[in-house]
Amino acid sequence: MTADTPPASDGPLVRELSEDGLLARILPLLPRGEQTLVPPGDDAAVVAAPDGRFVVTTDVLVEDRHFRRAWSSGQDVGRRAAVQNLADVAAMGASPTSLVAALVIPGDLPVSWVEGLARGLAAECLPLGVGVVGGDLSGGPAVVVAVTAHGDLGGRAPVLRSGARAGDLLAHAGVAGRSAAGLALLEAGRADVDPELVAAHLRPVAPVAAGPEAASAGASAMLDVSDGLLRDAGRMARASGVRIELDSAAFRQDQERLRAAADTLGAVAQRWVLDGGEDHGLLAAFPPGCALPDAFRPVGRVRAGAGVHVDGEPAPAASGWDHFAG
Amino acid sequence: MTADTPPASDGPLVRELSEDGLLARILPLLPRGEQTLVPPGDDAAVVAAPDGRFVVTTDVLVEDRHFRRAWSSGQDVGRRAAVQNLADVAAMGASPTSLVAALVIPGDLPVSWVEGLARGLAAECLPLGVGVVGGDLSGGPAVVVAVTAHGDLGGRAPVLRSGARAGDLLAHAGVAGRSAAGLALLEAGRADVDPELVAAHLRPVAPVAAGPEAASAGASAMLDVSDGLLRDAGRMARASGVRIELDSAAFRQDQERLRAAADTLGAVAQRWVLDGGEDHGLLAAFPPGCALPDAFRPVGRVRAGAGVHVDGEPAPAASGWDHFAG
Structure with a gap:
């Protein structure tokens, strides 16, 4: 040669x-x-x-x-x-x-x-x-x-977006913000900063088994987080006629995981967590008394009302991602 | 105005x-x-x-x-x-x-x-x-x-390509050659010659109800004719390990229907009937004694052997239509 x-x-x-x-x-x-x-x-x-x-x-x-x-x-x-x-x-x-x-x-x-x-x-x-x-x-x-x-469905009722009720616990399975952070690194030519985040964008890992587990545990509503936590929580809130209250502290570890990437790019890690799409986690509501499956952790509450609140404040409408304008 | x-x-x-x-x-x-x-x-x-x-x-x-x-x-x-x-x-x-x-x-x-x-x-x-x-x-x-x-499937066994047996009657539902003729007219800028054939290309009509009817009647093998009669008959012959014998006289009416288009374009109507794709008719084999559903008419026989014969002669291999070369 x-x-x-x-x-x-x-x-x-x-x-x-x-x-x-x-x-x-x-x-x-x-x-x-x-x-x-x-x-x-x-x-x-x-x-x-x-x-x-x-x-x-x-x-x-x-x-x-x-x-x-x-x-x-x-x-x-x-x-x-x-x-x-x-x-x-x-x-x-x-x-x-x-x-x-x-x-x-x-x-x-x-x-x-x-x-x-x-x-x-x-x-x-x-x-x-x-x-x-x-x-x-x-x-x-x-x-x-x-x-x-x-x-x-294995004999279970399908878990729709519209079943969340005031008083339900809100829980999340999977990761949040990693795909968006990985994409931002790729776009900035800085994949070297955190190859694992880049991998999370290119090859997202969804908690597929957690879906039927949530249904068996009695989840009242569920959806796949593909367009960002705020946007998809908003969909559940609208479909169910409820307010979704997210507790940002519940995502502290997700946010921490993005710190190096955020520091490098001068970005705000919390925005990736709340607005970033394509992580394919599961957001589910569970009536009081349900035992959460292992894959889920509490991230908020379902209340009477409308819209999505984060830490008690109304969340800004997430900016839409439009496939046709590009 | x-x-x-x-x-x-x-x-x-x-x-x-x-x-x-x-x-x-x-x-x-x-x-x-x-x-x-x-x-x-x-x-x-x-x-x-x-x-x-x-x-x-x-x-x-x-x-x-x-x-x-x-x-x-x-x-x-x-x-x-x-x-x-x-x-x-x-x-x-x-x-x-x-x-x-x-x-x-x-x-x-x-x-x-x-x-x-x-x-x-x-x-x-x-x-x-x-x-x-x-x-x-x-x-x-x-x-x-x-x-x-x-x-x-309504409790019926699926009708595969591989079930045809020597002695079965071969039958066809739907039209043959019209889509190919309509396309040829469009390509030649002569849609005016036979708008109905052009419509048969743009909006093919498949005998969808005839599929379950054939299954109920006991069809041993069936497929959708999407790539041409000869080519799809060849698939049934290969999958079933049989010879398919087509009788071109059975398609005389189909051929007659294409005459004006063929004369205009200097084309051979029988080639459209035998090689033309996208008519979405159904080709099925029925064991002896089955009552053919109304939508089907006999077009040939299944024999021991291999390949496709037309009027007793081995059919030339139909030219392949390749989606990637273009």
Whole structure:
């Protein structure tokens, strides 16, 4: 090997393979799932719904809107696409059973990137017994990953956003602010300051098992925190017709964890905690007397009224994140 | 109104509305569905699965790959996105219950186009009692519509591609070649020759109800004809380990219907019938003694062997349609 040797190749590009050739590389990477009765390969898959109902949600990731290929590997994107959907299923109190993925990919994408994406989906699904039971592939001008996930309620009532009642305890599972802090570090070119926060942005970890646990414990309302604590708490408050009171001290550890990043960037760690999205924690209300599942800790109270208060003061409306203006 | 009046405006563009504002226009257009227990608005929807299993399939449409905005209205694209997924559900012998749609839209798209898309989904779903139970919206460089559809098997076994056996009758429901002929007319700028064929391309009609009927009648194998009769018959032959023998005379009426278009373009109508995709008919095998449902007519036989024969001669391998090379 000499200095003139070109860098190691990424291997073939998507456009150099047929659709069948690409599928032949991807399909073996995907987990079948414990509830899958007819796996991919026919016109549709068949999945068990032992409860007689299924939960379904869909979320899409678009290149240069939700991720950048310069920062995210295919595996990162696959994990994130799975996690954000699995968290939505969990937020209903359901156990995820299966997902399908529609994938739009430019012809100049390395095949290894697509294989990474499949491995990322598998990495999140396999430990939960979730099957990747279908998909579709198309060319297109940018990478788009549209995942639809399904879950089983195991005989429990779905936990909606609208069930919180005055007197309930408010509790949170997962982390807060890390994804936003990690993104800020990436945008500032300072990923070196705290690679773990950057990883929390690229590969968020959702407390998926905590969703059904909360339902079993009697949670009255729950949602996935994908757009920031204040914004999502506001949604629960509106849907339930209540006031949500958050206690910022409950997030002191989350805030502390962000200190180095905040100091470096001259940012306010508490804003990341309260406004930062895409951590995919679970925010739930529990009636008095419920035993909180281990993954949850108290972060506030549900009161009569409207809106979201932090430490007794009305919270400023969180600034909206608009996907279309960009 | 004077000659100087500008043409009627398409109204606001997507980028002029917030995501919530856009959702407020779309959601009222979507049917709830007969099996929907928790409608959109929470982290996920809940759909009944009375059979204890559900069928699931996903298909994506990408602008300038699967449709052109110059030819297809939003409503056309919505109908097509629904139909191709509902046909896949039907091809398993299931009755569709629900779908979700992930939508990527450029900011310069008229809001009316997106409303049309919602109306197109509704137009296909409402008559079947199918609910549009979830979705996601994102900006992006081109329109992408990723639909995932679900169905209920009603206690029947799913009808796979792999169940055809020597001695079975082969039958077809729906039309053949019309979508390909319509596309050819559009590409040649001769939509005037046969607007009905053009409509068959832009808004294909699938015999969705015939899928569960075939299952009830005892079909041994079935698939949705989306990539052309020869190619999809070849899939059934491979999956079942049989030879499929097609009788071209059975498609004489389909071929006759295409004559004016074929004469105009100097094309061969039989190639459209045998190779044309996206008609979304159903190809099914029935064991001897089954009573064919009304929607099906005999088009051939299943024999021992391999491959696809037409009128006793081995069919040339259909040329593949590759989504990535373009």
